[in-house]
Amino acid sequence: MVSRTDLANAIRALAMDAVQQANSGHPGMPMGMADIAVALWHGELKHNPANPKWPNRDRFVLSNGHGSMLLYSLLHLTGYDLSIDDLKQFRQLHSRTPGHPEYGYAPGVETTTGPLGQGIANAVGMALAEKMLAAEFNRDGFDLINHHTYVFLGDGCLMEGISHEACSLAGTLGLDKLVVFYDDNGISIDGHVEGWFTDNTPQRFAAYGWHVIPKVDGHDADAVSRAIAEAKTAGKPTLICCQTVIGKGSPNKQGTHDSHGAPLGADEIAATRAAIGWPHAAFDIPAPIAEAWNARAKGEALEAEWNQRFAAYQQAHPQLAAELSRRLSGELPADFAQYAAEQLQAVDSKAETIATRKASQNAIQALAPKLPELIGGSADLAGSNLTLWKGASGVSKEAGGNYIYYGVREFGMAAIMNGMTLYGGFRPFGGTFLMFSEYARNALRMAALMKINPIFVFTHDSIGLGEDGPTHQPVEQTATLRMIPNMDVWRPADTAEALVAWQVAVEHRNTPSCLIFSRQNLAYQPKDAQQLADIRKGGYVLKAEAGELKAVLIATGSEVDLAVKAQAALAEQGIHVRVVSMPSPFLFDRQDSAYQQSVLPRHTPRVAIEAGVSDYWRKYVGLHGAVVGIDTFGESAPAPALFKQFGFTVDNVVAQVKAVL
Numbered sequence: 001m002v003s004r005t006d007l008a009n010a011i012r013a014l015a016m017d018a019v020q021q022a023n024s025g026h027p028g029m030p031m032g033m034a035d036i037a038v039a040l041w042h043g044e045l046k047h048n049p050a051n052p053k054w055p056n057r058d059r060f061v062l063s064n065g066h067g068s069m070l071l072y073s074l075l076h077l078t079g080y081d082l083s084i085d086d087l088k089q090f091r092q093l094h095s096r097t098p099g100h101p102e103y104g105y106a107p108g109v110e111t112t113t114g115p116l117g118q119g120i121a122n123a124v125g126m127a128l129a130e131k132m133l134a135a136e137f138n139r140d141g142f143d144l145i146n147h148h149t150y151v152f153l154g155d156g157c158l159m160e161g162i163s164h165e166a167c168s169l170a171g172t173l174g175l176d177k178l179v180v181f182y183d184d185n186g187i188s189i190d191g192h193v194e195g196w197f198t199d200n201t202p203q204r205f206a207a208y209g210w211h212v213i214p215k216v217d218g219h220d221a222d223a224v225s226r227a228i229a230e231a232k233t234a235g236k237p238t239l240i241c242c243q244t245v246i247g248k249g250s251p252n253k254q255g256t257h258d259s260h261g262a263p264l265g266a267d268e269i270a271a272t273r274a275a276i277g278w279p280h281a282a283f284d285i286p287a288p289i290a291e292a293w294n295a296r297a298k299g300e301a302l303e304a305e306w307n308q309r310f311a312a313y314q315q316a317h318p319q320l321a322a323e324l325s326r327r328l329s330g331e332l333p334a335d336f337a338q339y340a341a342e343q344l345q346a347v348d349s350k351a352e353t354i355a356t357r358k359a360s361q362n363a364i365q366a367l368a369p370k371l372p373e374l375i376g377g378s379a380d381l382a383g384s385n386l387t388l389w390k391g392a393s394g395v396s397k398e399a400g401g402n403y404i405y406y407g408v409r410e411f412g413m414a415a416i417m418n419g420m421t422l423y424g425g426f427r428p429f430g431g432t433f434l435m436f437s438e439y440a441r442n443a444l445r446m447a448a449l450m451k452i453n454p455i456f457v458f459t460h461d462s463i464g465l466g467e468d469g470p471t472h473q474p475v476e477q478t479a480t481l482r483m484i485p486n487m488d489v490w491r492p493a494d495t496a497e498a499l500v501a502w503q504v505a506v507e508h509r510n511t512p513s514c515l516i517f518s519r520q521n522l523a524y525q526p527k528d529a530q531q532l533a534d535i536r537k538g539g540y541v542l543k544a545e546a547g548e549l550k551a552v553l554i555a556t557g558s559e560v561d562l563a564v565k566a567q568a569a570l571a572e573q574g575i576h577v578r579v580v581s582m583p584s585p586f587l588f589d590r591q592d593s594a595y596q597q598s599v600l601p602r603h604t605p606r607v608a609i610e611a612g613v614s615d616y617w618r619k620y621v622g623l624h625g626a627v628v629g630i631d632t633f634g635e636s637a638p639a640p641a642l643f644k645q646f647g648f649t650v651d652n653v654v655a656q657v658k659a660v661l
Helices: 004-022 028-032 034-041 065-078 084-088 118-137 155-159 161-172 201-208 221-232 266-276 287-293 296-316 318-329 336-350 356-367 410-423 434-450 477-482 495-507 529-537 559-572 593-599 615-621 639-645 650-660
Strands: 059-062 149-154 178-184 211-217 238-243 374-378 403-405 427-433 455-459 488-490 513-516 540-543 549-555 576-581 606-609 626-628
Touching: 004 028, 004 034, 004 065, 004 084, 004 221, 004 266, 004 287, 028 034, 028 065, 034 065, 034 149, 034 178, 034 221, 059 065, 059 118, 065 084, 065 149, 065 287, 118 149, 118 161, 118 178, 118 318, 118 410, 118 434, 149 155, 155 161, 155 178, 161 201, 161 410, 178 221, 201 211, 201 238, 211 221, 221 238, 296 318, 336 356, 336 495, 336 529, 356 374, 356 455, 356 495, 374 410, 410 427, 410 434, 427 434, 434 455, 434 477, 434 513, 455 495, 477 488, 477 513, 477 615, 488 495, 495 513, 495 529, 529 540, 540 559, 540 593, 549 559, 549 615, 549 650, 559 576, 559 606, 559 650, 606 615, 606 650, 615 626, 626 650
Parallel strands: 059 149, 149 178, 178 238, 211 238, 374 403, 374 427, 427 455, 455 513, 488 513, 549 576, 549 606, 606 626
Antiparallel strands: 540 576
């Protein structure tokens, strides 16, 4: 008979063999958490290896992602489409088993983890999405959305500040289907953690409002199973503190940081095989153990039962069933394009002079009734970011809703949004000041890396913020956000561009968006039908020249109006220039060369204008062009005084054009 120890040793063997073959990796965590994995994955986890996207599956997140061979071993053993040859290609170019779990590579990997702490934050987003989707769609007798989110994490995740942000909010919101296994082995890369991590973790999580199960023997799968059963009835998010030995089974390296991030070596692997009673060759899993691990039959039965429930739900609640299916597929309503066009015409006819943050709020107000999957939020700046709308209702422990008050947790907010996006059924957006995008930066990068589509709203976009001074005035942030691969960054100049930015952001399937808005009012720039359509191309000719083209002015956001005024001043001197508004360089760069050249003709001098660092614009203006930008930090003063101080004036733009001519 196959024992639970045999099942765990299969994980240990695959982990040490794959790391040894790759000659790099982290065998210690998979070997130390193998028994915990048996308790969860062999009996408790509700999943279907034949359909990794089954909506009602339990979610599993490996927050301590360096131990990726634990997850890959489990996926292979339980029957996912991940072969032993895939495991042999661990950490190799173009393999399905990269060094850290990456979303979209191997089936069953729910999120990309690697930067410690973000996995648990993603999981909070998943658990929150489960709670909200259940509140919206479940009906009496039809618990279609009813599952758990499980997380493995280690000391490193708990040291990272994002874990405090996310887990505190999880307790406040009462995410009772979130169960976290803490690998309490006392080891990190530098050695024993007593010199740098002495937190009382159980008390910390109890203070968050979590249920805590302390001092569980992490090498007793039965004890872990009992803890899981307790967690499921706790009525709170649960932390199961599992005391383990890193590298369990390795006679000479277990319990030390030597097993953390390096192959054990051939001699130690041989000694480990003898110590754990595993005489089998590398990557060889005996048939009885492989059969005991395989979860395909159980998973298919679970999904078949759920499909029967969903069929009955379709009969009882056809409109709800159709909407749930649409939401889970990520498809927009069939008439969205027509609706978007009508909204843009309405905005153009109003021609309002307002702050683009207000224009953003108006766009949300227009989109939210059409897109119930929109879930808003802000990091304690709802009244400043203007992310609230009529019809928004706050999410709480007691009820669902469509607006999340994240508190002052920018990093946590962004990572939770990523988790909600990965879960499906929602399109989250969250706001803060552009300056504080710095706190959230790595979660933004992870969204772009995973090719998912949350929407990040950043207001107070420049020195136009004014009196709050340089600590709150973004200078380099817009440019550096644009430098993140696969990140669409919009800085609209008026209400029409703001609405199109929102429309394009919700249409993106594989690209996150940063929408950057002003604090101050911006004048509306009149447009014809073609110009309204061309906003979607990221850059377009807003004001054509009246005579022979001498130069091109490229501008974004609040500086577009400055460019228009400079064009008029230059025309009075017989110098004819065109104004190009470029709210999204990301999209402009993806247009064909014919369109790009129609907007920015070759060999025509160019001057870019943006209240931010100048270097970004060199790729458009070239060595002989000019940039009216700001390459220092700002100052505390009223916005008009600051724009004048830093050269954002008609006279300076005119002078720069003359200089390049």
